[in-house]
Amino acid sequence: xxxxxxxxxxxxxxxxxxxxxxxxxxxxxxHLLERNRPGGIQxxxxxxxxMERVGYCQRCQTLxxxxxxxxxxxxxxxxxxxxxxxxxxxxxxxxxxxxxxxxFVLHGHLSxxxxxxxxxxxxxxxxxxxxxPGVREVILATNPTVEGEATAHYIAQQLSTLPLVLSRIAHGxxxxxxxxxxxxxxxxxxxxxxxxxxxxxx
Amino acid sequence: xxxxxxxxxxxxxxxxxxxxxxxxxxxxxxHLLERNRPGGIQxxxxxxxxMERVGYCQRCQTLxxxxxxxxxxxxxxxxxxxxxxxxxxxxxxxxxxxxxxxxFVLHGHLSxxxxxxxxxxxxxxxxxxxxxPGVREVILATNPTVEGEATAHYIAQQLSTLPLVLSRIAHGxxxxxxxxxxxxxxxxxxxxxxxxxxxxxx
Numbered sequence: 227x228x229x230x231x232x233x234x235x236x237x238x239x240x241x242x243x244x245x246x247x248x249x250x251x252x253x254x255x256x257h258l259l260e261r262n263r264p265g266g267i268q269x270x271x272x273x274x275x276x277m278e279r280v281g282y283c284q285r286c287q288t289l290x291x292x293x294x295x296x297x298x299x300x301x302x303x304x305x306x307x308x309x310x311x312x313x314x315x316x317x318x319x320x321x322x323x324x325x326x327x328x329x330f331v332l333h334g335h336l337s338x339x340x341x342x343x344x345x346x347x348x349x350x351x352x353x354x355x356x357x358x359p360g361v362r363e364v365i366l367a368t369n370p371t372v373e374g375e376a377t378a379h380y381i382a383q384q385l386s387t388l389p390l391v392l393s394r395i396a397h398g399x400x401x402x403x404x405x406x407x408x409x410x411x412x413x414x415x416x417x418x419x420x421x422x423x424x425x426x427x428x
Numbered sequence: 429x430x431x432x433x434x435x436x437x438x439x440x441x442x443x444x445x446x447x448x449x450x451x452x453x454x455x456x457x458x459h460l461l462e463r464n465r466p467g468g469i470q471x472x473x474x475x476x477x478x479m480e481r482v483g484y485c486q487r488c489q490t491l492x493x494x495x496x497x498x499x500x501x502x503x504x505x506x507x508x509x510x511x512x513x514x515x516x517x518x519x520x521x522x523x524x525x526x527x528x529x530x531x532f533v534l535h536g537h538l539s540x541x542x543x544x545x546x547x548x549x550x551x552x553x554x555x556x557x558x559x560x561p562g563v564r565e566v567i568l569a570t571n572p573t574v575e576g577e578a579t580a581h582y583i584a585q586q587l588s589t590l591p592l593v594l595s596r597i598a599h600g601x602x603x604x605x606x607x608x609x610x611x612x613x614x615x616x617x618x619x620x621x622x623x624x625x626x627x628x629x630x
Binding site: 228229230231232233235236239240242243244245250252253254255256257258259260262263265266267268269270271272273274275276277278279280289290291292295296297313314315317318321333 | 430431432433434435437438441442444445446447452454455456457458459460461462464465467468469470471472473474475476477478479480481482491492493494497498499515516517519520523535
């Protein structure tokens with residue numbers, strides 16, 4: 227009753243954003259209305275453009291408003307490496323490491339209980355992509371969760387007949403933490419995947 | 429580099445929202461693009477409409493897309509009470525209490541150091557409004573902060589020559605808390621403002 231209909235509609239509409247509840251939506255709506263109308267208009271216009279024009283890259287399936295994305299168009303990158311991730315956010319994360327190969331972005335992970343099968347996450351396209359000339363190694367960089375591991379395992383099976391190196395990103399202790407805070411499963415992986423620092427000469 | 433230009437623009441635009449940093453903006457943008465495009469379009473359209481059409485009520489200065497807001501148009505409400513608050517959110521909060529009088533919404537609080545004087549928060553309009561026939565009591569419900577108290581004090585001085593009852597909302601211990609957690613200033617107010625429960629008959 228105490229907000230006008232349009233202000234109330236705006237508060238409701240803001241709740242489509244993840245992590246935004248009633249109180250936060252009220253605060254956002256009033257902030258834009260009282261302090262930053264140009265910013266609000268700018269947001270509305272960009273949002274509308276993005277929702278209507280951003281699609282998926284034909285080659286790697288990441289979000290892109292062009293038919294192929296910047297990474298796929300870039301002739302400088304290494305065609306022999308193909309890194310498989312679960313979302314465009316993961317491309318962003320891996321780009322920070324200086325990786326220079328190509329990507330393939332799955333639409334999420336396999337989840338048979340939710341009815342999400344290989345076709346839904348784009349595995350047929352991946353099979354075609356992995357057979358393109360030049361690809362030598364496929365790096366499975368799905369999340370280190372149960373679903374991510376299962377998806378990586380399934381993809382490895384599908385690609386096992388192709389003449390490719392298949393690899394999985396390493397599991398182990400993250401940098402900068404303390405060993406006593408690391409869970410047992412991770413620590414077991416870190417031990418099993420240990421690497422020699424100095425090998426005695428035979 | 430790893431998001432397309434339009435996706436990056438959307439992430440930047442989302443940062444006008446209060447409390448939204450880079451990571452949250454990325455999550456929001458990808459959530460809308462990958463999971464809820466109709467919701468995103470709806471948000472964009474509502475936002476644009478609200479930014480362009482919502483103005484201020486001519487009588488009480490709250491946010492409204494009509495020349496006068498619903499509370500001011502409602503003939504059932506009590507014209508003799510005028511409650512002064514700092515923002516449209518406060519109207520929402522006071523409406524929950526069942527208050528049936530009228531409102532006047534200041535545009536914030538006085539802040540001489542920031543160059544915000546009486547004209548900026550709409551005090552001349554308040555003076556005119558308080559002199560309308562029918563008003564008997566003005567309730568000062570600015571925030572119980574230093575700035576809110578100073579603003580209330582200033583308004584009280586300005587209105588003191590008018591034939592009106594001036595009141596300030598009570599300070600005291602909030603319901604449902606524990607006394608030991610209440611700060612000293614609040615407790616002093618609660619003691620000074622104590623009320624008799626039973627008065628012995630003389």
